[in-house]
Amino acid sequence: MDKQLREELANWLEFFQEMGAGSINLQDLEPASRLEANQTVPSVAQAPPPAADVNPVRKTWEAPKIQPSAPAAQVAPRALAPQPGSLFEAAPATPRGKETLEAIREDLGDCRRCRLSAGRKTIVFGQGNPHAEVVFVGEGPGADEDAQGLPFVGRAGKLLNRMIQLVGMKREEVYICNVVKCRPPGNRTPQPDEIETCSPFLVRQIQTIGPRLICCLGAPAVRTVLGIKTGITKIRGTFYDFGEIKALPTVHPAYVLRNPREEKLLREDFQKIVDFLRSPQ
Numbered sequence: 001m002d003k004q005l006r007e008e009l010a011n012w013l014e015f016f017q018e019m020g021a022g023s024i025n026l027q028d029l030e031p032a033s034r035l036e037a038n039q040t041v042p043s044v045a046q047a048p049p050p051a052a053d054v055n056p057v058r059k060t061w062e063a064p065k066i067q068p069s070a071p072a073a074q075v076a077p078r079a080l081a082p083q084p085g086s087l088f089e090a091a092p093a094t095p096r097g098k099e100t101l102e103a104i105r106e107d108l109g110d111c112r113r114c115r116l117s118a119g120r121k122t123i124v125f126g127q128g129n130p131h132a133e134v135v136f137v138g139e140g141p142g143a144d145e146d147a148q149g150l151p152f153v154g155r156a157g158k159l160l161n162r163m164i165q166l167v168g169m170k171r172e173e174v175y176i177c178n179v180v181k182c183r184p185p186g187n188r189t190p191q192p193d194e195i196e197t198c199s200p201f202l203v204r205q206i207q208t209i210g211p212r213l214i215c216c217l218g219a220p221a222v223r224t225v226l227g228i229k230t231g232i233t234k235i236r237g238t239f240y241d242f243g244e245i246k247a248l249p250t251v252h253p254a255y256v257l258r259n260p261r262e263e264k265l266l267r268e269d270f271q272k273i274v275d276f277l278r279s280p281q
């Protein structure tokens with residue numbers, strides 16, 4: 001077996017085990033899922049590696065759901081208006097390009113603006129490409145993120161990484177941050193006043209980056225960015241319009257870790273992200 005394929009396969013198996021899957025018997029895979037010894041290893045974007053298609057729950061072969069995108073001209077995302085109270089409705093109109101992420105981080109300083117500062121180890125500002133086309137916004141740091149000072153580095157982060165990889169993107173190409181930058185005690189949902197205090201920094205980050213798309217991961221991010229309180233499973237996969245920037249709600253990777261059968265929702269929405277990015281600007 002090719003060395004690159006073997007490493008990729010090992011990574012996926014390790015990932016599924018971390019997600020709680022039991023042993024995966026590779027003999028159960030359909031012959032079509034195996035690469036011939038001298039076959040060129042496809043990129044993740046071209047075709048997921050064999051283990052990617054082993055459902056961690058059913059452990060059976062499934063046809064890849066992420067396929068090369070439809071022609072860009074066919075991608076016409078619905079663009080609904082955000083609700084009153086959305087992040088951008090209340091945001092000051094900071095002209096894009098006037099700030100840098102470093103300046104915003106410096107302004108944040110050793111922030112004590114809300115009660116979340118009391119229990120945090122580290123401020124998790126955000127990570128990624130300062131010129132990213134996609135910004136992923138989650139809820140708040142968990143224990144791993146709090147310890148490392150980086151967003152989405154725990155189990156949910158690994159799933160996010162896999163989804164990013166599965167559709168042919170790289171983590172370093174996107175930007176990842178959260179609605180609040182300090183870990184809420186016991187990983188509780190951030191409270192409205194905490195979000196209100198912290199979110200202006202998120203707005204400035206997004207306005208500075210100037211992405212084409214904001215992907216809201218989970219209900220708190222949707223409520224903050226879009227002002228929408230409807231259940232996330234009802235509105236996920238629908239594009240919203242902030243003028244030049246679109247927003248796409250989807251489920252939080254942590255939700256998928258708790259409900260592995262819902263992984264298809266993330267896959268579908270990540271495919272929409274890729275289709276959107278391939279569409280004309």
Ligand code: SF4
Nearest residue numbers: 111114117181182198
């Ligand atoms: S959550 Fe935000 S506003 Fe609150 S202390 Fe942390 S950085 Fe400051």
